[in-house]
Amino acid sequence: MSDFINHFWSNYVAIISLVSIFACALLLWLTARKRVVASADNTTGHVWDEDLREANNPLPLWWVGLFVLTIVFGLGYLFVFPGLGSFKGQSDWSSRSEYEGAMAQAAQELAPVYAKYVAMPLEEVARDPQARAIGERLFMNNCAQCHGSDARGSKGFPNLTDKDWLHGGTPEKIVETITKGRIGVMPPMAAAVGTPDDVKNVANYVLSLSGEPHDSLRAGLGKSKFTACAACHGIGGVGNQAVGAPNLSDRIWLHGYGEAAIVQMINAGKHNEMPPQEGRLSDAQIRVLASYVWGFSNNAATP
Incomplete structure (x- = not known):
């Protein structure tokens, strides 16, 4: 990510812009100075497709004028508006100030x-x-x-x-x-609950709180282990709005339903942010x- 917030890319674009403008000016100047010796029929001697000949006519003045105006406009734009790296331009314009205004x-x-x-x-x-x-x-x-x-x-x-x-x-x-x-954080609780088997037991006890299908034997074993969770979720898993702990005794599941989802939550925890x-x-x-x-x-x- 740091590649996109340092000064390299803004300077890179600024150099490319200036080199392009001055290269166009140099090309126009060189072509204006060059004199091609034309033959009697005003051609340069270049022939394509047997009969297509290049005439030695000068560029129309209106075209040259537009070309010069384009170069002047480009330089003027970069002087007035930001476009040369960290240079903000004489107008001090920015998209942020435009948006805020x-x-x-x-x-x-x-x-x-x-x-x-x-x-x-x-x-x-x-x-x-x-x-x-x-x-x-x-x-x-x-x-x-x-x-x-x-x-x-x-x-x-x-x-x-x-x-x-x-x-x-x-x-x-x-x-x-x-x-x-809001920032909601549930830390990984597997270490506090006990063994992987204890985690499954707690998951089934949580399911039993809301009357969801569960293993009643595991739920009975998990009740005592739920004390590690009760500090936030309360006795009986009714939740605690003061800390944003969900009510586990209803049938509303924010991060997934079932034993596997609850086991994953206990093992890995969860971080949510609004x-x-x-x-x-x-x-x-x-x-x-x-x-x-x-x-x-x-x-x-x-x-």
């Missing part, structure tokens, strides 16, 4: 639209038709890539339409989650988006 202008224009939602309780925002329409667009542009266009998620990405929340499903908690993001939207979305946009997400599982239907 456009976003600032858009935020200023949209401020009156969001103003009325800032003071409203999030539950009321969730039931406002216009706010729901805005929230839908925000969700499609920023959340649907992971959670799906229907917000039902997929393996590794939570379903937002049920009431199973890792960190809490109140409107305020959803605002916090969207704003700051990126923060703070800085990408304004506070007002986050409030509208959070109210829209809250509405999925709270029947906030449009009046």
Whole structure:
């Protein structure tokens, strides 16, 4: 990755650009100086396909002029705009500043639209038709890539339409989650649980908590070993929203279902991350988006 963030490639492109421009200028100058001795019929003596002869006519002035203007334009562009390595150009223009300016202008224009939602309780925002329409667009542009266009998620990405929340499903908690993001880490627990056989026993005990098909003998043996997991998941595996530990007693499986999937989780652990939207979305946009997400599982239907 370091090959793409050091100065070599920007300097390489700058050198290629300048060499190309000056090579074109040199070619134009050399061809203008060269005088070909023509025969009486104004040809150079070059013949192709028996009768196709090259005439010794000078380049049209309009063509030469355009060629010169192209060279001047290229040099002028590289002087005004960034294109020569770390040189920012006299205009100090950048795509980032252009983007930030456009976003600032858009935020200023949209401020009156969001103003009325800032003071409203999030539950009321969730039931406002216009706010729901805005929230839908925000969700499609920023959340649907992971959670799906229907917000039902997929393996590794939570379903937002049920009431199973890792960190809490109140409107305020959803605002916090969207704003700051979340990092979920389950460390490998095989060493704490015991032998590979103990791991299988714990996996079957976890399945028994939600009434899933399991080996009852193994589940009975795994109950005492589950104490290594109870520190996060709680006694009975009911979960802990304070640390984002999933509820293991329901039938909702974020990273896969069955003995093999649970054994893999205990052995290898898991690291999940939701990126923060703070800085990408304004506070007002986050409030509208959070109210829209809250509405999925709270029947906030449009009046």
